[in-house]
Amino acid sequence: MLTTSQKHRDFVAEPMAEKPVTALAGIGDVLGKKLEELGFDKAYVVLGQFLVLKKDVELFTEWLKDICGANSRQAASCTQCLKEWCDAFL
């Protein structure tokens, strides 16, 4: 991903604290709602899943696509966002 969205930049700029899951890049209202229904109501919960998968980009992308029906672009965007956040703050 050579270009990042404003959402991505905003997310990666600071600790996520209690940001909602819709603050993640690639996760809009629809996907956000699905994730919340599944229990991933905060961004850090999704981060938790990313970390449990040992920050494996491929696996996490797949998981995201499976669980909330994200398409490849959205899932990749979210994964990239989380990965960069981890690189910066973890």
Added chain:
Amino acid sequence: MPSFVEDPAQLSKRRLRSELAAHSVPLPAADSGKEAYVELYRRHVAARSGADFSSDEDEGRGQAGGSGEEASIRDEGQKTELEVMDVSQLTDVELKARLLQYGVNVGPIVASTRTLYEKKLRILLKPVSQPPLNGAGYAAQYSDVEDEDDDDDDDEERDYGSVHAGGHLEADEEQDQEGHNQVGLRFQGDARYYPQCFLPSSGMLESRSPDISKVATGTKDLMKDKNATRKSPAFSPKPSVFRPQFKEPVSDILMEMFPGTEPTPTGISATCRRPIKGAAGRPVQFKYPDTPSSPGTKERRELQRHLVPTWIQMLVFLLVAFLFYLIFSAMQGVPDSPSAVLLHRSGHEGELLGDLSSFATSEDPPLVSGEE
């Protein structure tokens, strides 16, 4: 991918869904239970596999080339299918161990990650059951040919194992009692060897270990026909008839790898390796690009090395020359301003000398007088 599962109920719902999709069976409603999937599976897939099984073995081999490959696939497929089936039933620890075998960086296997890792393991297990890729294709077709030729030595090594990636070795070993996974050349008679470029002759096919029960038999007829033409170049005799799926990729791959090779009567063909840099035929220049090749270059390089100090040498030389000029001009008494300075200086020296002499003379008289 055919799945020959005795009890489809053992498969997970997702797996059943993918199997049904693979067999072009219309899926039931999304919220239908697993039983519906199982039912459909049994009805369609089992029926299909039954047909395959029936056309199996002995006589059917010649006409049903497809079934031949099915059978061979089945052999390998069954083993992997069993494994695939069991993936869902592996314990967390076992699943993790198996994934580690494949070099996967496995995290904790918890509820949310388990399905993902199961899927990953299935994908890793899949290539073994899918012969369309080179490796297993080799195995299957060679294994088929095994039985055919009894008159020739049976104890032939299979170096085709070296051709394939590790994943195919399992398939090889199933069929190969001799267990050769060795890489290397073996020249065992005319048409029976694997040159390093993997261009096996047709004769090579006969030199398989005598295993491969079901698969081999059907090919016997074909092989015996081909025996006469065995010496012909690789794969031309046997190819497309009974093992289209395997043969084509094999010959294609070989031809792709070595497009320039011509079929030789003995089947032997050696492909030149890419010449080593610095070896005969390649000028040393390529190996040591920095080495000067001509004396002119050498000189230039030498000069360049001295380039920096040269300027300093010139400077020093000029300085020294200038000094010499000054001295020379002083000697000559040239009435130039620099010389005038020198004269003036020499005048000063004369005065000094005069003072000294007067001092000396003044010194003398007292002495002289003293003595008188």
